[in-house]
Amino acid sequence: MSLTPVDIENLPLALQKLGISDLPQSIQNRIQLVDACLPQTQCGLCEHPDGCLPYAHAIVVHGEPHNKCVPGGQPVTDAIAQLLGREKLPATSSKWSIDPVTHRPQEVRAIIREDDCIGCTKCIPACPVDAIVGTGKHMHTIFTDLCTGCELCLPPCPVDCIDLVPIDRQLSEEQRIAEQHHLKERYHTHLNRVAEQMADATLDKPVVSVVQAELGSVIHNKVEVSEDDAKLAIESAKLRTKIKKLEKQLAVRDNPKKRTELHTLQRQLETLADN
Ligand code: SF4
Ligand code: SF4
Ligand code: SF4
DSSP states (O other), X not given: OOOOXXXXXXXXXXXXXXXXXXXXXHXXXXXXXXXXXXXXXXXXXXXXXXXXXXXXXXXXXXOOOSOOXXXXXXXXXXXXXXXXXXXXXXXXXXXXXXXXXXXXXXXXEEEEOTTTOOOOOTTTTTXXXXXXXXXXXXXXXXXXXXXXXXXXXXXXXXXXXXXXXXXXXXXXXXXXXXXXXXXXXXXXXXXXHHHHHHHOTTOOSOOOOHHHHHHOOOOSOOOOOOHHHHHHHHHHHHHHHHHHHHHHHHHHSOOHHHHHHHHHHHHHHHHHHHO
């Protein structure tokens, strides 16, 4: 299977600002080839919050270092160096350990702790591949098959109920290329949808996932909640998160101050539950 280059002519509005189609054809070709090496996780860890194509553009047009793709690790850094005839550089380090077989950082997937989710919808627009489904006040869930582990849904979550779990898998080159192509298409769909919603002044609904629109409601627990109940749920979820963190810390090393804090939080949670 050959690399599938990005369709420069039909880029979403958000990527057209790069002006790639105005560049000489040879430069466009290089950008496409570099982009095809990148994982298409669209995580922004290369310091390009708009994703992989802007980084490919910066490498080729602005001479940016070719070792900044964190999830791609050393294999992607080396592939770009070879493609562009650049020197070998050590890849930017990841907080995840390096897989001894793929030589890339450990892959992870996001999972929502559904009992703690308060259905605030804040994670949905953060996902570049529309892997999260749910609507306001309903529990949310993540399609693990679509999730890339980019971690972008974690910061917006007010109750810290999204966990990252390592996954082990070996992809053939063909599978990786196919997956990257698929992720790129999903990202472009996401960008087009966001642009449409921003342009639609009549739209007062929260940004929702394309997957959700396609599949209808796939949420398991549809429970409408009042504002008071929602506040209570937020408070409880925050307490549970703090309690879990403390329990984990105390499991590693006992600390009388933290144990007292834990007991206080547990009592607060019990009081909330009695309300
Ligand atoms: S996958 Fe790599 S190139 Fe793409 S946005 Fe993330 S760090 Fe940047
Ligand atoms: S669910 Fe979260 S970690 Fe997974 S792709 Fe979407 S934003 Fe990234
Ligand atoms: S941001 Fe967190 S609490 Fe809000 S819907 Fe997403 S997972 Fe649930």
